[in-house]
Amino acid sequence: MRWTQAHIKTYQQAREYVDTAIIPLIPLQWGKSEKQIITMGEFTGYLSESLEKQFTGRVFLLPSFTYLISENMEERVERLKAWDNHFYQEGFKYIIYVTSDADWKAAEKKLPDELLWMPASSPDSFEASQFKRLIEQQVEQIMPIFTAKWQSEPLSREN
Amino acid sequence: MSNEKRHRVSRRQFLTYTLTGVGGFMAAGMLSPMVRMALDPALEAGADSEFISIGISEDELTDEPQRVDFQVELEDGWYTSEQARSAWIYKEGDEIIALSPICTHLGCTVNWDSNENHPEQFYCPCHDGRFERDGTNIEGTPPTRPLDIYDVEVRDGAIYLGQINQRS
Numbered sequence: 653m654r655w656t657q658a659h660i661k662t663y664q665q666a667r668e669y670v671d672t673a674i675i676p677l678i679p680l681q682w683g684k685s686e687k688q689i690i691t692m693g694e695f696t697g698y699l700s701e702s703l704e705k706q707f708t709g710r711v712f713l714l715p716s717f718t719y720l721i722s723e724n725m726e727e728r729v730e731r732l733k734a735w736d737n738h739f740y741q742e743g744f745k746y747i748i749y750v751t752s753d754a755d756w757k758a759a760e761k762k763l764p765d766e767l768l769w770m771p772a773s774s775p776d777s778f779e780a781s782q783f784k785r786l787i788e789q790q791v792e793q794i795m796p797i798f799t800a801k802w803q804s805e806p807l808s809r810e811n
Numbered sequence: 812m813s814n815e816k817r818h819r820v821s822r823r824q825f826l827t828y829t830l831t832g833v834g835g836f837m838a839a840g841m842l843s844p845m846v847r848m849a850l851d852p853a854l855e856a857g858a859d860s861e862f863i864s865i866g867i868s869e870d871e872l873t874d875e876p877q878r879v880d881f882q883v884e885l886e887d888g889w890y891t892s893e894q895a896r897s898a899w900i901y902k903e904g905d906e907i908i909a910l911s912p913i914c915t916h917l918g919c920t921v922n923w924d925s926n927e928n929h930p931e932q933f934y935c936p937c938h939d940g941r942f943e944r945d946g947t948n949i950e951g952t953p954p955t956r957p958l959d960i961y962d963v964e965v966r967d968g969a970i971y972l973g974q975i976n977q978r979s
């Protein structure tokens with residue numbers, strides 16, 4: 653399900669089935685390597701959307717968590733934790749952060765739930781159909797991560 | 812003088828009404844197809860009943876369901892977009908069956924024979940929904956109706972799919 657009026661209606665009738673949220677983590681920067689930064693965001697966006705499509709009955713795709721590359725990691729983590737906590741308290745027992753920004757890997761241990769890092773491939777280095785196939789392949793690789801997560805207890809939050 | 816003033820006010824009112832009228836009409840026109848699409852995926856595809864080629868021929872089919880991905884063009888007023896679709900397709904005797912992979916519970920994508928504990932069934936990883944080979948939902952799992960089924964046509968040996976039909 654997605655952040656739209658139509659989907660929130662579906663959610664309200666089925667909330668006991670929807671226990672997982674995806675938060676795309678998208679970096680911003682202008683004036684320096686913006687092309688690369690945009691590629692990361694675009695790739696993360698496509699990937700998150702495909703995952704949502706695959707698991708639409710159980711997963712809610714939230715709006716992207718955006719940050720300036722210059723924002724220090726501690727602050728970022730704090731902000732993301734606040735998002736996480738809010739949605740966790742509201743019934744999303746599994747939260748998955750999807751990103752192509754490798755910076756997050758250094759902070760992985762400080763995050764309350766699962767980080768899914770996938771290196772970005774640029775859509776313009778592929779034919780459109782090839783790009784789609786690539787994303788589908790990635791989604792297929794990632795699917796077991798979701799199903800394994802659902803087999804295990806949700807991670808508890810600090811407070 | 813007062814007469815003239817009243818005249819102007821009423822003309823402005825007239826314009827306001829007219830604009831609201833047109834705007835409201837446009838909004839209603841735009842909204843209803845979107846709402847319909849969101850609420851009922853089967854209806855969305857049913858809107859165009861044209862058959863499209865999915866790039867596979869009859870002699871490539873077996874009795875084992877295989878997944879075929881294809882694109883459909885959706886027209887919504889002036890806006891055309893390509894949408895990805897899939898089907899699980901197989902042969903049952905002489906008949907060709909093409910099922911929609913969209914779980915009838917809450918819309919996740921089902922896979923054939925993907926769960927070790929439930930071989931030879933369609934399995935939905937979201938809430939363990941299950942369906943028989945012919946798409947019938949299995950009692951005791953969340954889905955309450957069978958997988959939707961496509962109209963199928965064979966032209967010169969190539970498979971064409973038409974609209975998606977709900978079954979109960």
Ligand code: FES
Nearest residue numbers: 709914917935940
């Ligand atoms: S969406 Fe398939 S079982 Fe719930």
